[in-house]
Amino acid sequence: MAALQNSTFDAMKNKQSQLLSEWINGLEASGATRNLKDHDLQQQTSEFLQLVINGLQDDNGTHINAPGWEATRQFLEKLSHSRALLGQDSQQTASFIFALKGPLFALLQSHYREQPALLAEQLWEISELFDAFGMHTIRTFQKSREAVIKRQQEELLELSTPVVKLWDGVLALPMIGTLDSQRTQVVMESLLQRIVDTGSEIAIIDITGVPTVDTLVAQHLLKTVTAIRLMGADCIISGVRPQIAQTIVHLGLDLQGVVTKANLADALKLALTRLGISLGKAV
Amino acid sequence: MGDFLLVTIQVDMHDQLALTLQDDLSERISRTSARGVLIDISALDMVDSFIGRMIGTISGLSKIMDAETMLVGMQPAVAITLVELGLTLPGVSTALNVERGMKLLQERVRQQ
Numbered sequence: 001m002a003a004l005q006n007s008t009f010d011a012m013k014n015k016q017s018q019l020l021s022e023w024i025n026g027l028e029a030s031g032a033t034r035n036l037k038d039h040d041l042q043q044q045t046s047e048f049l050q051l052v053i054n055g056l057q058d059d060n061g062t063h064i065n066a067p068g069w070e071a072t073r074q075f076l077e078k079l080s081h082s083r084a085l086l087g088q089d090s091q092q093t094a095s096f097i098f099a100l101k102g103p104l105f106a107l108l109q110s111h112y113r114e115q116p117a118l119l120a121e122q123l124w125e126i127s128e129l130f131d132a133f134g135m136h137t138i139r140t141f142q143k144s145r146e147a148v149i150k151r152q153q154e155e156l157l158e159l160s161t162p163v164v165k166l167w168d169g170v171l172a173l174p175m176i177g178t179l180d181s182q183r184t185q186v187v188m189e190s191l192l193q194r195i196v197d198t199g200s201e202i203a204i205i206d207i208t209g210v211p212t213v214d215t216l217v218a219q220h221l222l223k224t225v226t227a228i229r230l231m232g233a234d235c236i237i238s239g240v241r242p243q244i245a246q247t248i249v250h251l252g253l254d255l256q257g258v259v260t261k262a263n264l265a266d267a268l269k270l271a272l273t274r275l276g277i278s279l280g281k282a283v
Numbered sequence: 284m285g286d287f288l289l290v291t292i293q294v295d296m297h298d299q300l301a302l303t304l305q306d307d308l309s310e311r312i313s314r315t316s317a318r319g320v321l322i323d324i325s326a327l328d329m330v331d332s333f334i335g336r337m338i339g340t341i342s343g344l345s346k347i348m349d350a351e352t353m354l355v356g357m358q359p360a361v362a363i364t365l366v367e368l369g370l371t372l373p374g375v376s377t378a379l380n381v382e383r384g385m386k387l388l389q390e391r392v393r394q395q
Contacts, residue, residue, distance in 0.1 A: 192359030199379055227362040232377035
């Protein structure tokens with residue numbers, strides 16, 4: 001593969017403002033600038049073109065992982081982030097870059113009018129370079145989306161297992177959704193820490209929101225119960241639905257003496273009785 | 284503490300220290316005819332399988348010497364580790380802190 005010719009580079013440098021205006025016109029015609037502020041558009045197009053020219057000037061070839069393209073890569077990453085924030089997808093961001101190809105190809109065509117072989121070479125080089133730029137924006141876009149998803153997953157995990165205080169010395173943990181080993185870990189840690197912090201003797205785990213209980217879920221529940229007991233508190237499981245009760249019996253699951261109640265109210269009554277508290281109606 | 288012994292584990296236990304503790308404890312129980320032993324592990328931030336087993340051994344030891352045993356102050360991280368290691372310390376009573384543990388211990392000894 002032949003390298004980019006110096007005359008290509010010179011032509012680009014000399015016709016910079018023409019390239020810019022053609023690029024912007026192309027973008028506006030395709031509607032890609034709809035949500036962009038005019039000032040941002042001007043600034044991003046001129047900055048990118050300048051970076052490309054600088055990169056070519058240092059004779060860095062078309063491998064954009066070379067250190068000479070560092071500034072351009074950083075620009076592309078910044079662009080990708082800002083476009084993602086605007087709600088644009090990776091295709092729109094990459095198209096922004098690809099739209100410069102049109103004016104560049106037109107420029108090369110007029111410049112190498114008399115040398116078709118050289119023209120083909122240069123067109124190929126430029127095409128490779130810009131494809132690499134576009135791919136880089138897409139890759140960055142993907143990575144930042146994945147980071148968002150991961151952060152949301154962590155937040156979801158924390159949100160879905162709140163520990164609430166029902167009474168002095170009684171904590172409740174309403175479980176919603178399936179119980180897997182990762183959630184069990186989070187649940188155990190937060191519940192145990194609250195028990196220590198509040199000095200609560202009884203923890204009520206309500207499983208009304210747990211769709212199914214199989215041997216694995218039961219194992220996770222029992223681990224939590226054992227840890228609570230090791231620390232010197234006790235546990236009541238409430239919200240046992242009829243289907244769950246049937247499943248537990250059919251599977252022969254041993255709940256190791258944990259008291260189970262059909263609903264949270266009964267569990268609370270039991271907890272209060274154990275603490276020696278009685279409630280009476282005001283006459 | 285009258286009829287009761289208080290054992291506070293505060294430093295990192297290595298093999299020799301643990302064995303020394305076991306010897307000391309059994310000797311003290313027998314000498315003082317202690318009725319109850321309170322083992323406070325609230326200073327332990329984390330345990331490994333060795334310490335876990337040691338806690339179980341010491342609790343078992345005092346039980347065999349006919350002293351009511353109570354383990355208090357277990358931190359969450361320690362409880363989780365013990366459960367994961369499968370060291371569930373069967374037959375060992377536990378309480379959240381020294382005050383509660385003492386109260387329960389006294390009730391138990393009185394009932395005897």
